Amino acid sequence: MKRTRIVWLVLALLMVGTLIWAGGGKEAASDDSGAVVLRYTSLRTEDQERENSKNAEFTKLFPNIKIQFEAIKDTEYDTVLKTSLETGVAADIVMLRSFDGGRQIYDGGYLVELNDIIPGMHDTFTANSIATWATEDGVMYGVPYFGSITGVWYNIDIFNKYGLKEPETWAEFIAICEKLKNAGETVFAHGTKDQWAITETLYCDLGPNFYGGEDSRQKLMAKEIKYTDPKFVKAYEKIGELVKYFPSGYQGIDYVTMQQMFLNEQAAMFIAGSWELGIIRDAEVNAGWFPPPVEKKGDPLHYAFYADLALGINKNTEHMEEAIEFLKWVASPDHAKLLANALPGMFPTLKIHYDIDDALALEIIESTQMSHVVPTGQLMWEKLSLEEPSGETLQNEAVQRFLNGTFTAKQAVEYVQKGLDTWYFK
Template structure:
């Protein structure tokens, strides 16, 4: 078969024309509350610096996402880019061949091992989603109330309880807003908030997965002892208090301290009419290393069957960039970019939370990776145990034994 110079030129021009056409990437997500952010800020910023690639953000209801994205991927109708929930839901998509392996992308070097852990295989050999954002645990407090009572943010466990005692003694405020009715609140804002201080963050979490530590060990039991000491400061009727009740008690100015996740920041900014501050989980002694739960929340991966893999990887590399981090971190205060590049956060409360990354060791919630795949589910069991610890319906030692017995019944780590 022969090609004339004219035919070759024509073919080249056709190829160039096809390449020059805009590529449209569709992004699947459960974050339907983020639609305006994508339309107004993220998409324009990316398209301005990447001519030829258009983005279409197509969120769905959060409760429908897992089943819907599985169906769309199975039918071959899913978008080019897939928002990734942390751990097992996304791992299942990767194992089914729906998500592309992104391990070799240069952009992955912008993230810590902790940040990538939610979107890796159990052996950490393969990473299949680019980390986007996390939420950080700590305590939000009413600054006006603290100023009124002459209090400063506590740093140590001793100072923490001394502050609670002073607030209780004054009687103007409920010392701390948290209930046990919903159980998950006690576990997420209680046990997983202060616990890393005792089990030393990643050191303890990974040792638990390997079977080198048990939930009956002192470092896993002691947080329940501390939670029980919270009970006298939670106000009358905390046993029946729901999560929205706790939020309202704080934003209405009736409680001085709120054990928090940073996702509360945007709503609290809207609802509270007083100044707020934040302090990190107290350490035992000022010389101790501090630990924070900087829990991975959302990532984004590439549909293995996308027809636009190069364009998709261009977008994923941009998600790992400082430009994206600054846009996302400031548009959604309390949802913090996971890339290692420093980001200037304009919201003062969010900036306080994210500043702890420079002071403390970071970890993720201890029950989320591997340990909640069986029955009984360790995450759900920890909810009940945390509520029971606060109420005193079981001893910390009994709770640790129950949790470990449940884990032993189905989880046999490789020795």
């Protein structure tokens, strides 16, 4: 029997998130059948087949509109999107990163305002997810696409081989790492080549339990504390304890290689997001999931659970009517049901009931409902990355240099704060 969940109760807690790319409203206007071809761009290359399958359902409803899904490597996405928008060849539908990432695209004058053309969004989406892609005075420029959760994936077969159980505390987590390393196993599928990956899946995944999660994020934005606060230093020190469990030559390992190591069962654990569930299912890996370990039993679990990506309409599209029709569909409960199961581990942020067929996806979303959970978002995505040097870039660089051994924890936080002092704390 299909298991059903009242997902809006969970997603109402969402705090942060995003996606984007290139394309062109200036070409490929129709196919041989005469249907309008809408170009829709994304940074998730791994979703090609699933997106095509899902979007085919839209074409069944609107045979005169076909969706051409185009993805680009995530590390190149922002640059390509910006260039394509500036040169007038961007896609009709663009994926938007949350908060500052999407806001910069809107402020550049590239996005359609959605308040009047997609009515009822406040009745459909959670307030926090709407606010992620809206201005201070309520202008909405993105339809929330899905929320993500970050935690730790593990290979069940490897854990069973050594009699290991999911850890709750940091000490239990380190004990597992030690046992696996001493047994000759590769503990983590992790490297530091891609800066975004180590920040999102290490510092802002495991770190919140040490720097104070959402409370500290809000205080940092309010300038009540600085990034040099001892709590942020401690978070660096804790993730630094994991470096000795990384593979040899980890400095040259990028995110795609990290994925492949885990999918090929070459490592016991992979610190990443719920968004990986689809490719884990495709690879038929016997995988489990556990939340970021807390420092000691009874501590609040500061769980990174946030509105991640949205879709916007390129203001210069030549297919405005069709683009609006597509986003209306994306904002519907029917699309939410399709998305939740076509892309397992990605959770639509609607205030509605929808079915989650995948048992592990359901387990992940249910793990956010424990009484001691305090949801939080990515530390630098809101307000702190609107200008240069952006907090996100500074933190990415600091985390990478720290894990590669060229910064101490103290030097890392001072580097970030020095950059923020030039504009945000000025």
